[in-house]
Amino acid sequence: MASFSDDKVGGMHKASSFQVSLDVAAGCPLRPEGKTETSLYAILQRRPRQILAWEQLWYATTDAMLVFFNSSHSSPFSKTLMNNIQNKLKDKRHLRVELAVSPPAPDRRRQRQQQPAYHLRPERPSSRSAQNFSTTQLTVKVVHFSRALTSTSRAPCRELVTFTRTHPGSCPLLEASAASRFTMAHSDPSASKVVDIGLSEEFAVPSHVEEVKKLMAEFAERHGSAGRRVVLITSGGTKVPLESRTVRFLDNFSSGRRGASSAEYFLDSGYAVIFLHRHRSLYPYTRLYTGVNLLDSLRLETSKEDAGQVLVDQNALPNIANILKRYQAVKVAGLLLPVEFNTLSEYLHLLKAAAQALSSIGSKAMFYLAAAVSDFYIPAYEMPEHKIQSSNGPLQISMKMVPKMLSPLVKDWAPKAFVTSFKLETDPSILLERARRALETYNHQAVVANVLDTRRGYVVVVTKDTQQELVLTDEEVQKEVEIEDRIVSNLTAAHSQFMSQQI
Template sequence: MAEPGKEKGEKEDAEDAAALAAERRVRAWAAAQVARGRRVALVTSGGTQVPLEARAVRFLENFSSGRRGAASAERLVGLGYGVCFLHRARSVFPWARALPPHGPALLDALRLTPGPPPGVAAAPAALPALLPALRDYHRATEEGALLAIEFTELAEYLALLRAAARALAPLGSSVMFYLAAAVSDFYIPASEMPEHKIQSSEGPLQITMKMVPKMLSPLVRDWAPEAFVISFKLETDPQILIDKSRQALEKYRHQVVVANVLESRRTSVIIVTSDSQTPLSLSEEELAQGMEIEEKIVSYLQGQHTAFIERKG
């Protein structure tokens, strides 16, 4: 059996190697985007997993499904961006949203076809949404416009974000960081984490967690100082939403906060900058037509990014 310290060191070494490999991948992919004349967006998506034990059996999670990040990635590709999609494993993926959810709904959408050899086809009712999604996905991948990188645990996400930011920094103001991932605010440092599974026989569990180091500050200051950076602020109390968003802009010195309230996040947001706040919402007619709020968010932010590049130029 490995010593506890050694085991943790090996895990950290593996994470460092994965981050270095990711940085090389992103750097090569970004060069191809520049050659094609594309702007680049790094979209982070989904929630982070925070382990409670070194040999993790238990974790802390949040409710994020990654739907906003996936929908936004689709829109950005459609507007001509190359998108590096840094996403939680098994979260919602661009264009795969057109598939029914896993379980009976997915199985019911499939049909057996007679052989020989027998095969599988989509049910006609599933095709209206699936066909355009498949077409757009294959176009994006064939043109190299989508680079997907997975993470699971919080430490993995932070290392990959840093690696990707360093790879994209040479692109300057043409890079958009669209930080839609729901990153945990709290964690247990590896040095304070129990090695083995926490035993319920020891009684009620009491956990002391530390604050997760904020990545916006080094991202804006050191990793990609010329980039256009967008963060997201979700609150349950609408009374504090704008103040919290402005505090974030003042503290981290980035360009935009997309502010939203939990209950209405699918239909309305407020785009907050240092000198403006712009509400975006879906009308009843737009909702009936199946429009998503991400279409308005991404379209608005594309304009903001263009203005940012012009000011920098």
């Protein structure tokens, strides 16, 4: 555990140290394409927008990220040192750079004589500092006396938090510190605590989140105590606003079909369902009869004596009656709890609330994360308040990576639950490799891998030990068999096995 604090010693801040592991991926150029700079130092100088100063703290969000302290009088990271680092990286796969900065001395003449001491040496891939990473690395260790930190330091801190999300494994975890708001924790590529910091700071908390969390906790406790399993299903896409007073936003094609149909099959399998879905996306039971489909199944007969009556088309009646019967049984038993979201921020906060609510029932809980969550967003503090004007010319948008919620969900919020994520790709050749990588990264139980063009008739359920293809035949497609029936059947069996192993 390494940390940065602002404890004082005799009017000065006592020495603090931290260690940061940085990705310098094999083959990744250390200079921007088309540029002539030959040193990291020069690259940093040419990218001022990506370099932030915060009291004595400097860091840069470049291809090879550097995190270091400036001394009070001169930067210990000189151009010579930058060149030395780059030259060493040409020949070594792993490199450790240790920098010690002497504390300010009372005597200025003595202070000027003190020089930062550093040395470079190869770092073996199997060493403790590199055990979590597979790419070439640069590790910087800094010891420094810092001046008092001010309360105006939050924006740069937020930037560093964002960087750790977008570059998993490149930095140790960050966690909030009551004193300095900046603490480095043990190295972990999942960065679960980073998410907790940035979630409330960068995504507006819905006003109803605590109320909904209470409802979900009561729902889970009621069914869990009765011995029933509870599944949280996320469904539909997330809306990403481009303005605070939203006129324009980014969205995706998800209709919520998979989540809605899966909810029905989980209910048929004896589960209670929390259905976290996008506003106006498809809903269990009503999904087959929406809009014109429903109106075409009804007929209005009027007479002079009354306003008329609505009759159901006889051809559609058996199917509608069956759906209505199933829905009413679920409603009477209180097995379905719908929760709506609209924007990305609402989804993230409600997912966290749901996970914490379900943690009380342990392994009886399952997460079925079928929602199409945006990978990019614009932080609230960078978003224009009013409508973006077309008179300003072509629109250029810079978006940040959305934090991966799977890691804190698995590790912190509901560590005993059975968790299933989804992996959608357009290239079949990378599908299984990406699914296995997700399992290794987040350490959850299953990934439902599917390709965009064939997702309604073919998926692969990947676990740590198995991969099972689920395929619909042409005959089954004609009979309107749904692939979600097979997915749910597979996962409920896996959940049963998972629960038996937890006893």
